[in-house]
Amino acid sequence: MPSADLVLPLIDLAPYLSPDATPSSKATVIAQVRAAVAEFGFFQVINHGIPLASQHALIEAIRTLMRIPKEDKLAMSFLKNPCRRGYEGSGDTFRTGDKMHDAKEAFYIGRPSEKIEPPGFHGPNIWPSPELVPEAEFRDPVWSYYQETNRLGREIWQLLIQGLGHPGELLSQFTKKPVVMMKMIRYPPFSSTLPGQFGVGAHTDFGGVTVLLQEAGRNGLEVEHKGEWIPVPALENVLVINAGDMIAGWSGGVYQSAKHRVINKGEEERISCATFWHGDLDATNPFIDGKGEGAAGDETVADLLVKRFRSQFSLMKGKKTEEVVRGEVFAH
Numbered sequence: 001m002p003s004a005d006l007v008l009p010l011i012d013l014a015p016y017l018s019p020d021a022t023p024s025s026k027a028t029v030i031a032q033v034r035a036a037v038a039e040f041g042f043f044q045v046i047n048h049g050i051p052l053a054s055q056h057a058l059i060e061a062i063r064t065l066m067r068i069p070k071e072d073k074l075a076m077s078f079l080k081n082p083c084r085r086g087y088e089g090s091g092d093t094f095r096t097g098d099k100m101h102d103a104k105e106a107f108y109i110g111r112p113s114e115k116i117e118p119p120g121f122h123g124p125n126i127w128p129s130p131e132l133v134p135e136a137e138f139r140d141p142v143w144s145y146y147q148e149t150n151r152l153g154r155e156i157w158q159l160l161i162q163g164l165g166h167p168g169e170l171l172s173q174f175t176k177k178p179v180v181m182m183k184m185i186r187y188p189p190f191s192s193t194l195p196g197q198f199g200v201g202a203h204t205d206f207g208g209v210t211v212l213l214q215e216a217g218r219n220g221l222e223v224e225h226k227g228e229w230i231p232v233p234a235l236e237n238v239l240v241i242n243a244g245d246m247i248a249g250w251s252g253g254v255y256q257s258a259k260h261r262v263i264n265k266g267e268e269e270r271i272s273c274a275t276f277w278h279g280d281l282d283a284t285n286p287f288i289d290g291k292g293e294g295a296a297g298d299e300t301v302a303d304l305l306v307k308r309f310r311s312q313f314s315l316m317k318g319k320k321t322e323e324v325v326r327g328e329v330f331a332h
């Protein structure tokens with residue numbers, strides 16, 4: 001049962017991000033973020049710098065895309081894409097140990113690069129043709145939000161780095177060409193899901209910082225804390241931030257990567273968007289110069305993402321393993 005008493009910390013980023021932030025106001029935010037991620041692995045933020053209009057435009061864009069005919073969505077399937085961009089249908093991913101596939105459908109974009117680079121992390125994005133969805137209704141708002149969320153992810157990384165006592169500039173050591181994937185998600189209404197089916201089953205995120213936008217009023221996210229599920233209300237202009245397993249490992253366990261899940265109990269669809277801000281593919285733990293003991297010592301970001309994908313996900317029966325393994329390392 002979700003706990004009614006526990007709430008995630010809500011942190012005001014203005015004293016850190018605003019032009020008149022002082023060293024002492026910044027230090028306060030750094031300490032708040034450290035305490036929240038150490039305790040919960042998650043926190044919520046206000047005054048994060050992403051304009052509300054950009055958030056609304058993104059949500060509308062996702063809704064628009066998800067309404068195009070199924071065959072047009074499937075023509076953009078991520079299962080056919082070597083760097084896991086494009087459309088994921090309901091049921092395409094299935095976590096090892098889960099009873100049922102996720103109900104959600106999603107669409108992925110990432111940092112665009114002209115050519116596909118092995119092992120399938122960098123490459124061009126897929127966009128619906130303008131005849132299908134005019135650029136002003138999907139590509140433009142999505143790309144503009146991607147840049148905003150990318151910027152915020154960078155700020156959050158710097159907060160976390162400083163929370164460990166390092167200078168924020170350490171970020172530049174592992175973010176020359178970071179992997180930043182954005183997953184736009186639609187959860188069907190409750191009545192369209194199977195009994196016992198989750199929108200997204202319980203999982204931890206693999207990698208670095210996750211920035212999550214939830215459509216206001218469409219609740220459903222729950223975070224595990226000491227064996228209880230804390231509901232995270234979907235509030236207007238409040239973003240949810242969490243640390244993935246890579247951060248937990250790199251921090252030597254100071255930061256937590258908490259389990260979370262989504263159940264859309266409402267009779268309306270729920271739209272959300274998660275940005276997974278990892279790091280350079282060849283980066284190793286920047287806090288121990290790659291030589292330290294413990295989690296993720298010599299492991300690169302690419303090793304970690306590939307490994308976690310393989311261990312956490314399996315396919316629904318009937319799908320060919322090679323369809324998934326071929327460069328598709330980004331399931332979350």
Ligand SMILES: O=C(O)CCC(=O)C(=O)O
Nearest residue numbers: 185200221262272274332
């Ligand atoms: O949609 C949400 O609220 C959360 C999604 C999530 O946890 C994920 O995609 O990893």
Ligand SMILES: [Fe+2]
Nearest residue numbers: 204205260332
């Ligand atoms: Fe997640």
